[in-house]
Amino acid sequence: MSNNSISKLQASEINELNRQMEARLNSLDNQDTLRAAMRYSVMAGGKRIRPLIVFATCASFQTPISEAVFAVAGSLEFIHTYSLIHDDLPEMDNDELRRGKPTNHKVYGQAMAVLAGDALLTEAFEWLTEAGISPVDNLKLVHKLAKAAGPKGMVDGQSRDILGEKQQLTLEQLKVLHAGKTGALITYAFEAGGILAGVSDQHQALLREFGLLFGLAFQIYDDILDVTSTQEKMGKAVHKDSLEHKNTYPALLGLNEAKRSLEHTLSQAGNVLKQLNDLGVQTELFDELLGYFKI
Amino acid sequence: MSNNSISKLQASEINELNRQMEARLNSLDNQDTLRAAMRYSVMAGGKRIRPLIVFATCASFQTPISEAVFAVAGSLEFIHTYSLIHDDLPEMDNDELRRGKPTNHKVYGQAMAVLAGDALLTEAFEWLTEAGISPVDNLKLVHKLAKAAGPKGMVDGQSRDILGEKQQLTLEQLKVLHAGKTGALITYAFEAGGILAGVSDQHQALLREFGLLFGLAFQIYDDILDVTSTQEKMGKAVHKDSLEHKNTYPALLGLNEAKRSLEHTLSQAGNVLKQLNDLGVQTELFDELLGYFKI
Numbered sequence: 001m002s003n004n005s006i007s008k009l010q011a012s013e014i015n016e017l018n019r020q021m022e023a024r025l026n027s028l029d030n031q032d033t034l035r036a037a038m039r040y041s042v043m044a045g046g047k048r049i050r051p052l053i054v055f056a057t058c059a060s061f062q063t064p065i066s067e068a069v070f071a072v073a074g075s076l077e078f079i080h081t082y083s084l085i086h087d088d089l090p091e092m093d094n095d096e097l098r099r100g101k102p103t104n105h106k107v108y109g110q111a112m113a114v115l116a117g118d119a120l121l122t123e124a125f126e127w128l129t130e131a132g133i134s135p136v137d138n139l140k141l142v143h144k145l146a147k148a149a150g151p152k153g154m155v156d157g158q159s160r161d162i163l164g165e166k167q168q169l170t171l172e173q174l175k176v177l178h179a180g181k182t183g184a185l186i187t188y189a190f191e192a193g194g195i196l197a198g199v200s201d202q203h204q205a206l207l208r209e210f211g212l213l214f215g216l217a218f219q220i221y222d223d224i225l226d227v228t229s230t231q232e233k234m235g236k237a238v239h240k241d242s243l244e245h246k247n248t249y250p251a252l253l254g255l256n257e258a259k260r261s262l263e264h265t266l267s268q269a270g271n272v273l274k275q276l277n278d279l280g281v282q283t284e285l286f287d288e289l290l291g292y293f294k295i
Numbered sequence: 296m297s298n299n300s301i302s303k304l305q306a307s308e309i310n311e312l313n314r315q316m317e318a319r320l321n322s323l324d325n326q327d328t329l330r331a332a333m334r335y336s337v338m339a340g341g342k343r344i345r346p347l348i349v350f351a352t353c354a355s356f357q358t359p360i361s362e363a364v365f366a367v368a369g370s371l372e373f374i375h376t377y378s379l380i381h382d383d384l385p386e387m388d389n390d391e392l393r394r395g396k397p398t399n400h401k402v403y404g405q406a407m408a409v410l411a412g413d414a415l416l417t418e419a420f421e422w423l424t425e426a427g428i429s430p431v432d433n434l435k436l437v438h439k440l441a442k443a444a445g446p447k448g449m450v451d452g453q454s455r456d457i458l459g460e461k462q463q464l465t466l467e468q469l470k471v472l473h474a475g476k477t478g479a480l481i482t483y484a485f486e487a488g489g490i491l492a493g494v495s496d497q498h499q500a501l502l503r504e505f506g507l508l509f510g511l512a513f514q515i516y517d518d519i520l521d522v523t524s525t526q527e528k529m530g531k532a533v534h535k536d537s538l539e540h541k542n543t544y545p546a547l548l549g550l551n552e553a554k555r556s557l558e559h560t561l562s563q564a565g566n567v568l569k570q571l572n573d574l575g576v577q578t579e580l581f582d583e584l585l586g587y588f589k590i
Contacts, residue, residue: 028446028447029447030446030447030451030454030475031451031454031455031458033454033458034446034450034451034454035446038446082413086409086410086413089406089409091404091405091406091409092406092409109386110386111384111386111387111457112454112457112458114381114384114386114387114409115381115450115453115454115457117413118377118381118412118413118416118445118450119445119446119450119451119454120446121413121416121417122416122441122444122445122446122450123441123445123446124441125420125437125438125440125441125445126438126441126442126445126447129434129437129438129441130438135430135431135433135434136430138430138434139424139430139433139434139437142420142424142434142437143420143421143424143425145420146417146418146419146420146421146424147421149417150413150414150417150418150420150421151323151325151329151330151333151414151415151417151418152323152324152325152421155329155410155413155414155417156325156326156329156414158410159325159326159328159329159407159410159414160326162406162407162410163326163328163407180325
């Protein structure tokens with residue numbers, strides 16, 4: 001697998017995942033508009049970072065990308081997509097553009113966007129339990145996914161975000177917010193890969209640690225990009241965070257300190273990879289993933 | 296168990312379930328408002344029909360009401376509650392009153408109501424996978440619950456309902472709508488009880504058939520009540536369906552024909568109970584549940 005690379009995974013496995021997600025949604029025996037609304041947001045593109053993490057983790061442990069791995073990756077992307085649809089709603093972030101296209105509710109209306117999100121969230125658990133994974137591991141995956149996505153994880157972070165808009169958060173509060181909103185699902189992606197690969201508890205603990213740091217880096221990087229990038233590059237509205245007095249790393253720390261904080265987080269993550277490497281794990285793919293955050 | 300009754304189950308098991316649901320929500324380590332919003336709708340009362348079905352099914356097969364049964368019943372009620380919160384949203388049914396109290400978004404705002412619903416839906420799967428059920432059965436329950444609640448079940452019915460408001464549905468279309476919106480979760484409740492009780496495939500098929508008829512009766516009864524009852528009795532706005540030109544059984548068939556349709560459905564359900572009875576199953580509790588729909 002040492003001749004593997006993220007771009008190879010993207011060209012092969014992510015393409016196949018896109019095909020499987022689309023086929024699954026097309027085959028849903030349900031109301032046409034609901035199906036179209038679900039399909040619209042899932043197939044709107046996106047970087048598929050979370051599935052890529054699952055694939056990269058499996059590949060790093062020489063685990064073939066089987067149907068089970070696709071089910072874990074696809075169900076995770078469904079949950080990520082649902083969260084974007086609900087985040088964009090007028091009562092939430094009120095966004096009109098996502099991945100360069102009108103947001104779900106701009107196309108299908110607000111009610112259908114709520115339902116498309118609900119449907120993707122629920123369908124994720126259906127797919128995940130059809131994965132053909134051993135029941136013990138499968139149950140563990142369902143439990144971890146629900147915990148990461150729910151009121152102790154992503155939804156908790158989202159509610160802190162919504163309520164935090166009215167106040168200035170401390171750095172500590174901002175970290176808790178993002179550990180939920182972005183970190184929980186990303187950490188799950190690494191852990192799920194570890195479960196699929198049947199890694200040891202020691203490996204799993206390091207994957208989890210790496211996932212937490214990766215999720216943190218992801219968010220600081222995204223905040224920095226919101227300040228420094230253009231709408232054209234991002235495919236969504238930028239400079240929106242500061243306009244709306246959102247709590248971000250650059251807003252709290254200043255742009256330079258935010259960049260230093262990103263560097264520090266990336267170096268901590270690098271240390272975890274070194275530990276994995278010392279245990280004989282091939283970490284090239286993880287290294288390559290970290291390269292995503294170079295600024 | 297022959298000295299069991301629905302009212303006994305209500306006094307003992309439903310009370311205990313309420314206690315467990317409240318304790319679970321109180322112990323959530325998350326954002327205060329989110330937790331309060333989740334708690335508000337779950338503890339707003341309601342008839343707890345779906346948990347009652349799970350308990351009654353277990354009791355009918357002499358299966359003790361263990362922690363596993365409470366997890367199945369509680370996770371189901373969480374999903375039902377999420378669906379009510381989202382249904383009531385301004386972009387959906389725009390209801391201001393539920394179970395005699397202001398709806399979730401009237402108290403916590405629209406964004407928090409979306410999130411409280413998302414959180415309860417996800418938390419349901421977390422609870423269900425902590426049930427201590429055998430992994431094979433537990434996975435089956437997760438799969439059936441996701442299928443019943445998702446885009447092939449409840450969310451499908453809900454989207455047909457939202458889109459159907461603008462048009463006159465046929466009776467056949469109305470049945471499909473309700474089979475999803477109300478029927479799927481109710482049928483799951485009977486099937487989940489059967490799985491917990493470890494019943495045979497033959498019993499399970501009959502439980503499923505009974506569940507489908509019970510769900511249909513439930514909806515026709517609810518539609519009739521909307522015409523004939525008062526807001527005081529119902530704890531929510533009535534005569535709303537006809538005002539909003541909603542598709543209902545009385546609107547499509549007339550009140551008398553809707554009542555006859557209910558009678559017919561109840562008699563079919565009674566026939567299924569007879570078959571269960573012939574197989575040695577004690578069906579008193581199921582009979583009593585059907586009594587709920589006497590008009």
